[in-house]
Amino acid sequence: MTAPSTGTLRVHGATLHYDVRGQGPLLLLIPGGAGGAASFDGIADDLAAEYTVATYDPRGMSRSTLDDPEAEQRVAEHADDALRLLERLTPGEPARVFGVSSGAIVALHLLSAHPERVERVVAHEPPVVEVLPDAVEHRAFLAHVQETFRAEGLMPAMAVFAAGLRKDEAEAAAEPRREAESEIELPPQAAARREQTMANLPYFVGRIVPRFMSYTPDVQRLQTEALADRLVLAGGQDSRGELPYRPAAFLAERFGTDLVHFPGGHTGLTTHPAEFGALLRKVLCTA
Template sequence: MTTPTTGSLRVPGSTLHYEVRGRGPLLLLIPGGTGGAAAFDGVADDLAAEYTVATYDPRGIHRSPLDDAEAGQRVSEHADDALRLLDRLSPGEPARVFGTSSGAIAALHLLTARPERVARLVAHEPPVVEVLPDAAEHRALLARVQETLRTQGLMPAMAAFAAGLTKGGETADPQAEPESAPKAEPSAGPGTERLLLPPQAAARAEQTMADLPYFVGRIVPRFMAYTPDTDRLAALSDRLVLACGQDSRGELPYRPAAFLAERLGKELHHFPGGHTGLTTHPAAFGEALRKAFHA
């Protein structure tokens, strides 16, 4: 794996850690969840054969600390962080952008707010559930997760969230996590499992667990309450690619992208794996992403 060049960027309320590899036009990769820049380790080197690939830890995640650890989070603020990275790394040219999950929500806002800075956006499973006809059910899921977090703690809240995502947002018992529920990557498992991992993976597991309360408590409720400007997206649809995991059908993260693709008259691209295909199928996922930018 190529050692990237690292840098830091001061933004209002945080200092972002970012990494750069390769040469060519800029490709900014925006992670979802608690993944940070490391989420793209499996694809960045291959993409760097064609692009200058920039990855980063979003504000509040890992090496991008918040000035105020209790600060509320807004999609527009995260999108502005991405814009500031584009301005630093590609000031004279619009860039290609990829976002996954919550990172795809920030990327959609970036496209609608500053379209002149985005040459093409690939948005993978942005959970913008407010566009769906049954949005009220998903608001109830989010409220249930936050109440579970407040009264029972992190892991029961994660179980309720995972079950709701798998079932499309249906009511789920937070104490019972079905076998089909999306799991955190193995590095985020119980401490006894992490002891069996290589040191680098174990360290990443510890960081994932450390970032989960912030993600579940402050990113999830604000990002999944976000409503994209669909009229603006329609006007910019020539530079938007909507993508889903081929194994995600029937799950909540799949539905908003599929709904938007139909509404905008766009082809829905299918990437290998499910919502976490970037982690489970990195080589095939990276190749699908490369093709999406050439489609």
């Protein structure tokens, strides 16, 4: 793996840590979940053969620190962080953007609020559940996650959260335990990355999940011809029917566009990096 150049950027209420590698048009990768820039380690080097690839830790995650650790998190502020990174790295020029999960929510807001700065957005499974016809059920689910987090702690809340996202609730409920048991099998770099992800989980569950999954994108603006032509909605080949997949499928149908299926499920970026990166390169080049 090629060592990236690193930098920091002061934004409102936080200091962002970002990495840059490669050369060519700028491609900003926005991580989701409890991951940071390192979640793109499996694809960033290959993409850097064609792009200047910028990755970063979102505010409050990993190396990007908050001035006030108790500050409420807002999608619009996270999108403004992404905008300021674009202005730092490619001032005045539109960029390509890829976002996954909660990072895809940020990418959607960035496109709708600042379309002049975005040439193309690929949004992989943004869990904008408020667009779904059964949104009220998902509000109750998210409230249950928060209640469990407050009353019982992180891992019980994660089990509830995983069960609500998956089709197979029994399988999902076992996932946090199985991942913890498998940690000793990981190579050093992957183990360090997982340790950092685990350290980010309380912030993710307590601050990101409730605010991001209650966010409603500007659907009318996104479906205008000027913006819809720049937006690629994507889902995992193996996550059909799961909660994070459904908003992307719903919006693609509403917009009359194809839903691009990437290899793997919601975490296909990690489980199928070579195939995932190859398809992303193809989608980014498609006019």
